[in-house]
Amino acid sequence: MTIRQLFSGLPAALMALPVAAETEIMRLNMTPGVTEVSQRVYDLHMTILYICIAIGIAVFGVMFWAIIHHRKSKGAVAASFHESTKVEIIWTVIPFIILILMAIPATSTLLAMEDSSESDITIQVTGSQWKWHYRYFDEDVEFYSLLATTIAQIENKRDKRDNYLLEVDRPLVLPVGQKVRFLITSQDVIHSWWVPDFAVKKDANPGFINEAWTRIDKPGIYRGQCAELCGKDHGFMPIVVIAKEQDDYNQWLQATKVAQQQAREEEQRLLAMEMSMDELMSLGEQVYGTRCAMCHQLNGEGLPGAFPALAGQGVSVDPAKKLEHISIVVHGQSGTAMQAFGPQLSLKELAAVVTYERNAWGNNTGDTVQAADVQAVLDGQEL
Numbered sequence: 001m002t003i004r005q006l007f008s009g010l011p012a013a014l015m016a017l018p019v020a021a022e023t024e025i026m027r028l029n030m031t032p033g034v035t036e037v038s039q040r041v042y043d044l045h046m047t048i049l050y051i052c053i054a055i056g057i058a059v060f061g062v063m064f065w066a067i068i069h070h071r072k073s074k075g076a077v078a079a080s081f082h083e084s085t086k087v088e089i090i091w092t093v094i095p096f097i098i099l100i101l102m103a104i105p106a107t108s109t110l111l112a113m114e115d116s117s118e119s120d121i122t123i124q125v126t127g128s129q130w131k132w133h134y135r136y137f138d139e140d141v142e143f144y145s146l147l148a149t150t151i152a153q154i155e156n157k158r159d160k161r162d163n164y165l166l167e168v169d170r171p172l173v174l175p176v177g178q179k180v181r182f183l184i185t186s187q188d189v190i191h192s193w194w195v196p197d198f199a200v201k202k203d204a205n206p207g208f209i210n211e212a213w214t215r216i217d218k219p220g221i222y223r224g225q226c227a228e229l230c231g232k233d234h235g236f237m238p239i240v241v242i243a244k245e246q247d248d249y250n251q252w253l254q255a256t257k258v259a260q261q262q263a264r265e266e267e268q269r270l271l272a273m274e275m276s277m278d279e280l281m282s283l284g285e286q287v288y289g290t291r292c293a294m295c296h297q298l299n300g301e302g303l304p305g306a307f308p309a310l311a312g313q314g315v316s317v318d319p320a321k322k323l324e325h326i327s328i329v330v331h332g333q334s335g336t337a338m339q340a341f342g343p344q345l346s347l348k349e350l351a352a353v354v355t356y357e358r359n360a361w362g363n364n365t366g367d368t369v370q371a372a373d374v375q376a377v378l379d380g381q382e383l
Contacts, residue, residue, distance in 0.1 A: 031196050034217050034243075038199035040109045048102055055098070113199065116213040119181035123172070127184075127191030127204040127226065128339060130233040130294070134172050141256050144344050145170045147236045151293060154236075166223045169290075171240035173256075175249035176219055182212045188339065189231060195224035195239055203228060216243040231337070232306070233294050267347045270371040275351070277359070277368055284356025287349045291341065292357075300361040307337065311361035322367055326354050326377045342378060347371035 032042040070076040122137040135142035148167040152158040161167070174180055184193050186204040194201040198214040216222075224239035244252060275283075289298065296302045300311035310316045315325040329350060332340035341350065351369045358365045 033197045033199050034220065034222065035198050035214050036217070037109075037113055037214070038197060040112060041199040044105050044109050047105060051098065051102060114211075116181045116211045118179065119213060120178040121175070122181045122183065123174075125182050125184045125193050125204065126187055127193065127230070127237075128187035129189065129231050129337060130226075130237040131344075132172075132193070132237070132239060133187075133344075136253075139253065139257070141253065141260060143170045143256075143260075145172065145240070146290060147238060149236075151289065151298060163223070165235060166225070166238045166240070168238055168240045171221075171242045173242050173244060173249060173252050174214075174216060175246045176216045176243050177246065179213060179215045182214075184210045184212060188337075190228050191226050191230045191237070192228035193224070193239065194227035195222055195241060197222040197224075198241075201227055219243045219245055219248075236294065263346065267371065270348055271375055272372075274370050275348070275368075277355070280352045280355040280368055281359060282352075283349065284352035284354075285360070287345065287353040288356050288360075291345070292353065295337065300357070310357050310363075312363065316357045317363050317365060319365060319367070322358070322369070323377065325358065326350075326369060326374060329354055329357075330374060330377050347374045350374045 030042050030045050032039055124133075124135040124137065126133040126135075130147070132145045133142065134145060145168045147165070148169045149161070149165050150158065153160050153164060182193070182200070182202070184202045184204045185208060186206040188206060190206070191204040192201060193204055193212075195214075198216070200212045200214055202210045202212045204210070220243055222241045222243065224241070226234060226237040226239075228234070230237070295307040296310050297307075300309060300316075302309035308314055315321040315328065318325075328338060330340065330342040332338050341353075345353070348371055351371050351374050354369045354374075355367065357363070358367045358369070
């Protein structure tokens with residue numbers, strides 16, 4: 001292929017770039033997003049890009065013109081002057097003016113991004129390894145949001161779905177047209193809450209609260225991820241936001257309040273009930289697969305040097321350490337990656353997963369743990 005043939009196809013390739021940029025398969029540009037701020041960020045990005053392209057064309061145009069018209073074959077002789085005050089002033093003033101022109105829209109956009117005042121809704125976002133917790137201020141609603149992609153898909157035992165690693169069991173639900181303020185923090189290490197369609201990306205730092213906000217223009221499902229290297233399962237910490245019309249959001253909020261209240265009442269009834277071993281093992285296997293297997297592995301053998309094995313050793317097989325086993329699951333273990341699951345799971349789920357760990361993989365202790373046993377640990381009582 002000649003140089004002329006190579007460059008003859010360049011215009012067509014460049015014209016195709018915007019089309020490729022709009023596809024979900026290969027995005028070559030920023031997403032315009034679905035909020036006013038995200039659109040301003042996109043417009044700012046494009047403005048700066050065009051300025052940089054113009055600068056590049058001007059600089060390289062002058063450079064190549066000088067190379068061609070002052071080449072040795074045309075008898076050009078190098079100038080002997082060393083300094084020029086006019087040139088020095090020109091190439092100092094022009095970049096200064098360009099930077100000012102770039103700084104004005106950039107500053108305006110940054111100020112808009114940071115203005116979380118006069119919000120209609122406030123939501124606390126707490127990151128932990130490896131999940132998000134959402135709490136709606138002034139509403140009796142809070143929940144954890146976990147990866148919904150199955151381990152079978154991750155281990156290539158089943159076909160991967162379209163939203164592989166970008167699906168959760170409990171999405172964050174927001175109303176359109178309302179200003180939503182996020183108070184973002186972390187329970188353990190540094191995370192980062194990032195939803196590209198909202199132009200929101202804020203670090204979640206333990207012991208600190210960062211603010212962000214959004215106002216979504218249209219209903220839809222919007223996906224994001226943790227954008228900070230927060231540990232071995234960093235890639236399994238997605239964000240899913242469902243934006244609903246105000247009436248639909250109000251219905252969801254009311255239904256969620258009722259469901260969570262009923263769940264709390266059900267837990268109190270469970271304290272006087274006993275589940276069978278089969279019921280506990282079935283539920284425990286489900287809970288273990290979604291909450292524990294990432295660290296301790298499905299076979300309970302853990303990861304040497306990082307996460308201890310539960311199969312055939314430790315508190316899981318010691319009849320005298322049933323109370324300690326429950327306490328570790330409920331309260332976590334200081335100085336380790338073992339977090340407290342007491343606030344995350346129901347009494348029924350906690351009882352089931354401890355029962356499962358004490359009887360799976362050949363442990364066969366025969367122990368069953370009931371909701372009342374877990375409540376006793378939460379209350380600081382002995383079994």
